[in-house]
Amino acid sequence: MRATGLKLAGVAAVVAVGGILIGFYVSGWLVGNTTPYTPAAQTTGATKSVNLTLQTVAAVGPTLAPHPDWVSYLVRDSSGHWRRTTVFTLPAHALVHVTIYNFDGASGLRNPFLGEPQGLVGKEVVDGKPVTAFAPDQPSHTFAVPELGVLVPIAPVADDAKNPCGYAPCAMSMAHRTITFTFRTGKAGRYRWQCFVPCAAGFLYGFGGPMQSVGYMDGFLNVV
Amino acid sequence: MSTANHGKRFLIAFVVLSVIATPLVAVFVGPHLPPGNASTQAHEQVFDNTWLLAIMTPPAIFVVLLLGYMLVNFRSRSEAIVDGPPIRGDLKIQTLWMILTSATVLFLAGFGSYELVQSGSGGGEGPSPAFQPAGYTRAMDVQVIAQQWEFTYRYPTYGGVEVPHLVLPAHTLIRLHVTSLDAIHSFWAYQLGVKADANPGVDNVAYVRTKGPTTFDIHCAELCGLWHGYMFDTGQVVDGAQFASWIKRQQSYFAPLKQYLPKYATSYLPDPQDRAG
Numbered sequence: 001m002r003a004t005g006l007k008l009a010g011v012a013a014v015v016a017v018g019g020i021l022i023g024f025y026v027s028g029w030l031v032g033n034t035t036p037y038t039p040a041a042q043t044t045g046a047t048k049s050v051n052l053t054l055q056t057v058a059a060v061g062p063t064l065a066p067h068p069d070w071v072s073y074l075v076r077d078s079s080g081h082w083r084r085t086t087v088f089t090l091p092a093h094a095l096v097h098v099t100i101y102n103f104d105g106a107s108g109l110r111n112p113f114l115g116e117p118q119g120l121v122g123k124e125v126v127d128g129k130p131v132t133a134f135a136p137d138q139p140s141h142t143f144a145v146p147e148l149g150v151l152v153p154i155a156p157v158a159d160d161a162k163n164p165c166g167y168a169p170c171a172m173s174m175a176h177r178t179i180t181f182t183f184r185t186g187k188a189g190r191y192r193w194q195c196f197v198p199c200a201a202g203f204l205y206g207f208g209g210p211m212q213s214v215g216y217m218d219g220f221l222n223v224v
Numbered sequence: 225m226s227t228a229n230h231g232k233r234f235l236i237a238f239v240v241l242s243v244i245a246t247p248l249v250a251v252f253v254g255p256h257l258p259p260g261n262a263s264t265q266a267h268e269q270v271f272d273n274t275w276l277l278a279i280m281t282p283p284a285i286f287v288v289l290l291l292g293y294m295l296v297n298f299r300s301r302s303e304a305i306v307d308g309p310p311i312r313g314d315l316k317i318q319t320l321w322m323i324l325t326s327a328t329v330l331f332l333a334g335f336g337s338y339e340l341v342q343s344g345s346g347g348g349e350g351p352s353p354a355f356q357p358a359g360y361t362r363a364m365d366v367q368v369i370a371q372q373w374e375f376t377y378r379y380p381t382y383g384g385v386e387v388p389h390l391v392l393p394a395h396t397l398i399r400l401h402v403t404s405l406d407a408i409h410s411f412w413a414y415q416l417g418v419k420a421d422a423n424p425g426v427d428n429v430a431y432v433r434t435k436g437p438t439t440f441d442i443h444c445a446e447l448c449g450l451w452h453g454y455m456f457d458t459g460q461v462v463d464g465a466q467f468a469s470w471i472k473r474q475q476s477y478f479a480p481l482k483q484y485l486p487k488y489a490t491s492y493l494p495d496p497q498d499r500a501g
Contacts, residue, residue: 113388194451196371
């Protein structure tokens with residue numbers, strides 16, 4: 001009787017440990033093993049603000065990710081290096097000044113409604129010019145935080161642009177568009193952000209792989 | 225005690241407890257059952273759930289009481305392991321059991337069908353609803369568009385304007401047209417008692433008659449990918465004047481998009497050839 005009880009306890013322990021390991025594996029796969037990036041905050045009067053500089057690339061390349069052909073966002077850290085993480089820690093009720101260098105071409109939206117910038121402080125500016133809406137076949141990607149009402153379509157690099165970037169990290173001398181905008185973070189919490197353009201080349205309707213993985217076209221804003 | 229006395233005592237206890245508990249459950253628990261009272265359909269669902277709970281109360285009492293009665297009266301009182309008395313079938317009890325359970329199931333089938341026929345019960349009924357509520361020809365159309373991972377909404381009677389949040393006028397019959405642009409989603413407006421699958425290329429119609437101003441939760445109820453768990457929002461029911469002012473503001477705010485939105489249709493099939501580079 002006692003031996004049977006010990007055996008049962010042993011089996012239960014093995015199952016529990018196995019379950020925990022599987023959980024770690026799945027969660028690691030889901031979040032893409034990305035470590036959060038915390039940009040330095042500045043305070044002007046009562047207003048906190050941070051600068052966030054991102055890059056969008058058609059192919060992340062072999063040095064930054066296990067999937068070199070996947071489309072991805074990258075972030076520039078305080079030392080000026082491009083890192084592959086899409087989890088950003090930001091202060092609450094702060095202004096976030098975002099600059100995105102886009103090196104990718106047009107993919108287009110499935111829903112044209114997502115072509116209008118929304119939820120910003122001021123306008124979205126592309127290459128120095130404010131924009132009010134994009135034609136649905138234009139956006140290369142979007143930077144969207146639905147819970148904050150933030151939606152920013154990303155202007156594409158022209159198909160016939162000279163010196164296009166093959167693999168990330170892309171040099172600033174290569175063909176790119178510069179998108180700037182500002183949004184407010186709101187109260188503390190964990191907000192997901194995502195790309196709404198089905199830009200995952202090689203996947204059914206462009207919705208697989210990097211569109212379904214944190215660390216590429218999806219991420220979190222940890223607002224603290 | 226003889227077997228007959230056990231039976232009589234159990235039966236009396238069961239009947240007394242059922243007669244007391246069933247109305248108590250219906251009166252005191254019923255009104256607090258989901259999904260609430262934010263729409264006519266939700267109210268009807270609470271009514272249905274109250275009936276179901278009341279009907280299941282006697283069987284639940286039967287099971288729990290029988291278990292307790294057995295444990296108390298027929299437990300082994302010694303360490304010795306002995307066979308219990310042989311169990312024999314009883315035709316009368318078996319027949320009664322068959323009659324009671326069949327009657328209950330048939331009643332529930334009839335009751336459920338009647339409730340469904342009245343107004344569709346807030347469920348998606350496909351492109352040609354078989355069950356339409358009274359006054360459905362004057363219902364206001366609102367389209368729910370699901371996509372990975374957000375719901376957006378179009379108002380065909382207001383120029384087809386599309387918005388990111390659902391706002392509905394109070395005391396109005398709404399005809400929701402639920403569709404999807406990519407994967408299968410499910411539009412679940414919990415407090416309104418509405419749940420309808422969102423399939424690409426399909427116009428899934430669900431009716432809801434709003435009551436007074438309130439807020440309600442919206443969730444996707446179909447596992448649809450990475451951010452399924454984040455595909456939620458809060459909708460609002462507002463009075464008529466507020467709704468008129470809100471929709472006017474939306475038309476103005478989203479005016480730059482008007483030239484790019486497709487003509488209103490009951491479903492959309494974006495061309496996949498243009499996507500993914």
